[in-house]
Amino acid sequence: FVNLSISYLSTLYVTCFTNEHTASLPNVAPSGTASQSSTYDSVTTASKANDGRRVSTYADCTHTAMQTNPWWRLLLPGIYRITAVNVTNRVEVPERINNAEIRIGNSAENNGNNNPRCAVIPSIPAGQTSTFQCGGMEGRKYLTLCEVEVYGAASLPNVAPSGTASQSTTLSDSARAWNAIDGKSDPVYYHGSCTHTAHDQSDPWWRLLLPGIYRITAVSVTNRDELAERINNAEIRIGNSAENNGNNNPRCAVIPSIPAAQTATFQCGGMEGRFVNVYLPGAAKVLTLCEVEVYGGTVRQL
Template sequence: MEGHSYLFLLLGVFCIQGSSENLEENLALKGTAVQSTTYYSWGAANAIDGIRYAPGTASFCSITLNQLNPWWRLDLLDYYCIYKVTITNRADCCPERMTGVEIRIGNSLENNGNNNPRCAVVTSPLPAGGTVSFSCGRMEGRYVNMYLPNIQTHLTLCEVEVYGAVYRKKVYLRMKLTSSVDTAAVSNTFLDQLQSTLGLSPV
């Protein structure tokens, strides 16, 4: 009877981190944004247009209606390990509207994404035109929400920036080998299975 052995491969959960320049790339610029409501023409996309400073009447900001529990959501269109989120307040007025904003990150759209894990809370007034950054460790997620729970107000964001690295999930591969197996054949089979599992095209 031929002996059998098993080959196991575990690809763990990890972030694909390139050069330091990649970590300085604002991922929000590649995404799309929506918000709970829109005040006149101040749509959600204004907060990811790459323009931090908004003189005058918040011309480059996003603003919701005056409502209970306003929210804004960014879809990064892929899964990332998020290291840092930076937000900028409007410059012309109303700096107090940012107080209490929760930054939530995750993959769920339950409650419009507002039930995802929390990275940080803006606990003190952000100066008009001020910018603040929050460290999120390596929180994994596709969606980044700005959420003001239990408050009736306008949610105003002049810019939201997100920095992180591409996220990949862990994968298990198991191969059964016989003692008389052809090494070259095993290598080819292994590569085929790996490509299939990772969704890669054959070279």
């Protein structure tokens, strides 16, 4: 279930990735069944939000009757790992989307609105789209949706633990490269589950060598609980070249920042490679990672 429950939600766009062996993963939201708490008129049915048309005018949107706690729900044909949800706001009365909740899970209790919360939508400018990261999670007013896409994959696994981790330098025995793939997302550095390069190094890096070539859909990074700004502008690079320790491979994303002790997910769109690097360019840098999760499927074992 992908639910939206809000004061007023104008537009939502959800795309589900299902085939880890396809570089351009399809939007499977149209394969799901949409429903909503009520329907304002015959034009604004629930299916308008997953019809594949990202149009934010009224006739192309859903709309509930005026009610308490309205919701819209998408029932997918299977269990999916949802990495992100894009929300496109309506051009009129954009403030009505403020404080909408996106909820994802497998329970039908309370029409799906008791499932874990992916995000709260603080606001979106009129007619604009915002992306909300869901980190691989397995909705007396009106509610209007113009389109819904769920970015995710059909239970794609975290393949990072199957690889071998290394890093440019290691500060101490308790800060080894392997700590980032030990399955523990503990953000407290002094608990011994984070990596740490030597101080004041130029261009520090952390690298995961996978046992084959994988198509990577997303990478999640957990930041430490203090000195959180040290990760700012780190780059995620994916590919098959070992040149420059793998740091010359194509770039999936730049990490602008991650709040202290939080996890952020970056979409890589099915990039292929056996190296996944977190690379921090610049002089006098320190790179610390408390967990790195890599979601994808095997293209070829080596």
